[in-house]
Amino acid sequence: MSNYEAYFQGNRDEHLKELKEWLAIPSISALSEHKQDIQAAAGWLADALTRAGMDKVEVHETKGHPIVYAERLRAPGKPTVLIYGHYDVQPVDPLNLWTTPPFEPAIRDGKLYARGATDDKGQLFLHVKAVEAILREEGELPVNVKFCIEGEEEISGESLPEFLKANKEKLAADAVVISDSSLLEPGKPSICTGLRGLCSLEVTVSTAKTDLHSGLYGGAVPNALHALVSLLDSLHDEKGRVTVEGFYEGVPVLSELEKADLASYNPDERKLAADLGLDSLYGEEGFSFTERTGARPTLELNGVWGGFQGEGTKTVIPKEAHAKITCRLVGSQDPQKTLDRVERHLKANIQKGAKVSIVPGERAFAFTCDPSDAMLQLAADAYEEVYGARAVFTKDGGSIPVVATFSNVLKAPVVMMGFGLPDENLHAPDEHLNLDNFDKGLLTLVKYLHKAAQA
Structure with missing residues (x-):
């Protein structure tokens, strides 16, 4: 050679x-x-x-x-x-x-x-x-x-x-x-x-027909940003677990052999956090970094926006707020079923006075x-x-x-x-x-x- x-x-x-x-x-x-x-x-x-x-x-x-x-x-x-x-x-x-x-x-x-x-x-x-x-x-x-x-x-x-x-x-x-x-x-x-597989969606929360003055209407009408933040917060519990009903269907339980294999290349989590400029890592309780990133599903916010974005202050109650969400999937999780479940959760948990609409995106097993x-x-x-x-x-x-x-x-x-x-x-x-x-x-x-x- x-x-x-x-x-x-x-x-x-x-x-x-x-x-x-x-x-x-x-x-x-x-x-x-x-x-x-x-x-x-x-x-x-x-x-x-x-x-x-x-x-x-x-x-x-x-x-x-x-x-x-x-x-x-x-x-x-x-x-x-x-x-x-x-x-x-x-x-x-x-x-x-x-x-x-x-x-x-x-x-x-x-x-x-x-x-x-x-x-x-x-x-x-x-x-x-x-x-x-x-x-x-x-x-x-x-x-x-x-x-x-x-x-x-x-x-x-x-x-x-x-x-x-x-x-x-x-x-x-x-x-x-x-x-x-x-x-x-x-x-x-x-x-x-x-x-991991993938599915994604874009969420829009809407309230009044126009933006409103926060002095004249604040505290008396629904705020699209408040409604969106509350809605997004409902997607996880305090232990980092996704709360969407049926989300974990098809997720395999890790065997002891698989856990040992994953542990063999799990990084030093304190060093990893420091290298990333973080005080600590965060994720689903009970799983290591390698398990969370390779063998467990996730639901992540990729973008959240709404209201006034310019320099200075504009005292407005926005009529719309938006978010982009991506789910990483494992095992036999079905991307379309996962999208359907997330949509049902969002519609069931939207704040009174607000409306939610969803545009589905990518899907991959x-x-x-x-x-x-x-x-x-x-x-x-x-x-x-x-x-x-x-x-x-x-x-x-x-x-x-x-x-x-x-x-x-x-x-x-x-x-x-x-x-x-x-x-x-x-x-x-x-x-x-x-x-x-x-x-x-x-x-x-x-x-x-x-x-x-x-x-």
């Missing part, structure tokens, strides 16, 4: 220059004004895959954002690996909290800062360069490789699920490999074997896979050879809705090989990627593609 360490070190500056070009494209899928940027990011990726040596590269237009497909199938009798990722990124607000502009990539202290650096352009880029490296060093890939890359992951779009179902044969593979997750901590790799599958075990081996520590099999608190779709439609194991870190500010200002994992990620993926040929 070629000396890939020397290869990647020799090409590191060029690779980082290319990645910066891609990160500079503001491919924010949630904002319609960035539609051209989405197209540009998809085109950039298609060109990069062509330069890498893929035989067929296609940009499929959809009702939403384009899907980039590529393949190189010159390893008869060998497994086929399908690589998934996304080129769209989150919005960047609040801009004032970024040290450098989000779409002007900058390297500081061994970290690459930009929106999309870790989620997911930076991690996806590793796969493109790993394939390119093998082709340049050896002339051919040890396995058959396909890429299927979307531009709607951050908005839970429907284009990719529809594309998967319509192109099952085209996308058929022996493993789906995804790098859109994190190591447990520096030097401690992990492979996610479970993701939880995902789980068998860590004993050969394709996952070989990934753990590849990590061990590069990081000096074998990957731990974990359950992740996040949601990647399309993962369950890949598993169900293609009937293939999903290998989640993340190279981010939990503190890299994905979805937040100053998102970044540690370049140590950029370097090690490239080597790990090259080793994995060679090991996958044995499966």
